[in-house]
Amino acid sequence: MQLNELETPALILDRLAMDRNIARLRDRLAGFDVALRPHVKTNKSADVARRIGAPGSPITVSTLKEAEYFFEHGWADILYAVGIAANKFAHVADLVQRGARMTVVLDNVETARALAAFCRSTELTIPVLIEIDTDGHRSGVPPEAPLLLEIAAQLGKSEAAGGAWLSGVMTHAGDSYNCPSTADIEKVAELERAGAVRAAQRLRAADYPAPVVSVGSTPTAHFARSFDGVTEVRAGVYVFFDLVMHGLGVCEQSDIALSVLCSVIGHQQEKGWIITDGGWMAMSRDRGTSGQKVDQGYGVVCDQAGIPLPGLIMQQANQEHGIIVHRDDTSLTPMLPVGTLLRILPNHACSTAAQHDGYHVVAGSSQIEAYWPRISGW
């Protein structure tokens, strides 16, 4: 099947770009003594994940539905990287009883106490990472906070003790998404590393072995100068990249492996508008570049082969309509004929991919070599 035989809109994955992106981070981390635990929340597809690492390799998930799905596809070492809520304990227990090695995350005494009680009553052994806040952007305990040891006090010291045991610490430098330069990403990466390592040192000084120090984000994974003391790196969007990552200087536009194929369905010639059948349902409502130096609207417009058309962005979105204009001057918008196929590069790969049931895979031509389904929901 060829691209021009698809009904539009459709999600297109350029496997060659993806494979380059996967190799880039793998090669970079090979220079450090650190493991990669890729975050599959971006791709949610066993077919994509197989190209990152064989089933059995460690992964990070953002939902228990992902944990379930990847476990059923052969991945067993799974970090669920969102602070666990008590209403998910039974689901985690079910996965553990079926043979998954589930690691969970928390950042408060109440949850640690509740999980410890749950593990006692169910006789389950579950490793726990305490989330550390290294940049003030979201959850977690500051590395120097007394709270760190108060949480630890609720948990077992090692796997041998059974129950909910303190496996180590994790942090996510979400602030790296707001860096004005890659030099700033380096600095955020060092804060991420140093904060996580410092928290682990405090736990070890209190007689918790805390073997795991897990850090990560796509920007910091690519620009950190040191992973000293870190045991594993998490990253997700690096597999596809997107316009936000391009705006941060983490990738070239040509590295973006994901795009949405749409058709020109009309024009408003006097306004310089091209209308397509790719709206926000196909792109998502993500406007992640709106706060960056270059606002890319809802996405950069490429031809059917994936080559950017100079100056064209998707400026507006209705549910199933996109409006494409020349970014500088709508009078320069070329009135591309009705039926023209376009590919729109997304602001944010995680949110755009989530709007689709699967990937139409291409590799350097208009031939579709595969369809890779993906999951959604919780």
Add this chain to the structure above:
Amino acid sequence: MQLNELETPALILDRLAMDRNIARLRDRLAGFDVALRPHVKTNKSADVARRIGAPGSPITVSTLKEAEYFFEHGWADILYAVGIAANKFAHVADLVQRGARMTVVLDNVETARALAAFCRSTELTIPVLIEIDTDGHRSGVPPEAPLLLEIAAQLGKSEAAGGAWLSGVMTHAGDSYNCPSTADIEKVAELERAGAVRAAQRLRAADYPAPVVSVGSTPTAHFARSFDGVTEVRAGVYVFFDLVMHGLGVCEQSDIALSVLCSVIGHQQEKGWIITDGGWMAMSRDRGTSGQKVDQGYGVVCDQAGIPLPGLIMQQANQEHGIIVHRDDTSLTPMLPVGTLLRILPNHACSTAAQHDGYHVVAGSSQIEAYWPRISGW
């Protein structure tokens, strides 16, 4: 099952509010000589659609996947309200051959010519509406444009002639979403009505019967003073309502039937942040109230029973994390205990519902009376 037995996040539908919303528009339109052709793009669920009208009643869809699904659930009179692209002709033909009455929309000569040729070669009869632009917000032909008759010239004059035949006109007053007052919505509604009727009159003067005059949007359907000359009204979001509709003055906040149930999973007490497991994946990235008088962030925060908690909004979103604060002063944010269940009212029902696989239905209590699946994709 009770709300507190669900894993969070989960989409909650208040059936009592929904039934009131459905009755409100039905009762309003009963005072006019006009049919309702509800847009199912908001709900994408046969269970919801059954409460609007029996299978067999006319509906509007935004994708051919919706057409397929609702046809298989008993609805046969289907308007696909997005300008048709040639790569969808075969799919439409398949539905028609299986017994659906599919009406399609277009606004240019090229598509009309291509569809007419397709219908000749396949010996299919397909009714066509020309899209009219009555407010400059998106697609369509201005009511007075010569183009209107150029498009018509490509199409058959009546169903008896067979092929692609001109069934009438349709318009959508999307500009009604930007009105500062309901008085302005009334004015936009009159422009919508008058423009569509004027276009139909021009076609009739050229000897096209053009029996259908289809208008609609949730705001104009509720505030139009006249539907003279209109044969059918389309509206979709009125079934659920949302914060954008509330901001426009179209509904009360208590009319919003959709919410996302999430759990408090932590705090950043010094910042006045409550962290939940409901992020943008559960709410969507829609920030539709950001341009309104009151910016509601990612949503208004309610307790488990759906009662708004004074001043609390979901201010920030990560993929699976929400950050809740007091809108005026984060020092006023109450540190709701870990495990507290909250319900977040969405900016935009269409985009939030699209993030979920189905609705957990409640009716005036915490008892879940049903799970109604919904579809996604194209």
